[in-house]
Amino acid sequence: MAGRIVVGVDGSEQSLKALRWAAGQAALTGDSLQAVMGWEYPASWATAPGVPPDFHPEQLAEQSLDEALSQALDPAVAAGVTRTVVSGNPAQALVDQAEGASLLVVGDRGHAGFKAAVLGSVSTRVTQHAPCSVVVVRGE
Template identity: 65%
Template sequence: MGRIVVGVDGSDGSLEALGWAARQAQLTGDSLEAVTTWDYPATGWASMVPGMPTEFDPEKLARQIQEESLERVLGPDAAGAVTRTVLVGNAAQTLLDRAEGASLLVVGARGHSGFRAAMLGSVGIHVTHHAPCPVVVVRGTTGEE
């Protein structure tokens, strides 16, 4: 048995990737690790946003997004079996680090429809070029059959 790492940031693309990775883990018997990353904002921007609470906790928000994503896509019972990892750092590099020794890395693609749907986001591009294991980029649906 191996380990499948999936990037989860709450976006539609990452929710599609999470669902795909969970089905793949079920088929292969691999464990599933959901990875959510966050980074400190550029100096001072948070203090300039009107209504931004002074006790803003980006790690707590990242954990909340991850938990809600897991329960929404997998349901509470299946979500309980997923290893949760929340780390500070660049998303692409953090996913690459967590993919060391993994059997598969799964990420969502960004895009909407037509040409834009065929394009990868910067994280997808980076991990497909540098991952230490196979990578699956889940495009999701475009609304067109």
């Protein structure tokens, strides 16, 4: 019985590596692949001057996700990927989307120690809270 693999994509090289790894795993297991991009307004959004009235961050996130898929995957593979854009904290979006999935895949930016504690880490959060197994794709 085929399952579903959820992969977090933010356009970074690390997330593209995770996307390629997840696509390879899905090909091996017969699972479907769901690419998820979470976005949220920056804290300074309300006071930011000059934000165009026709600016739609969700559309920008959808475009970024499409670009990441076309950059990382063969067009035939990319066409079969379910695309999900979620407004909210990216780590929480991945945890929520992973409900019922067989696997959650994320990239690792390589931050450690104090820098990781200050910046927060999507990979750390999802490994602690995901409702399924998690693979963190690291470096080379």
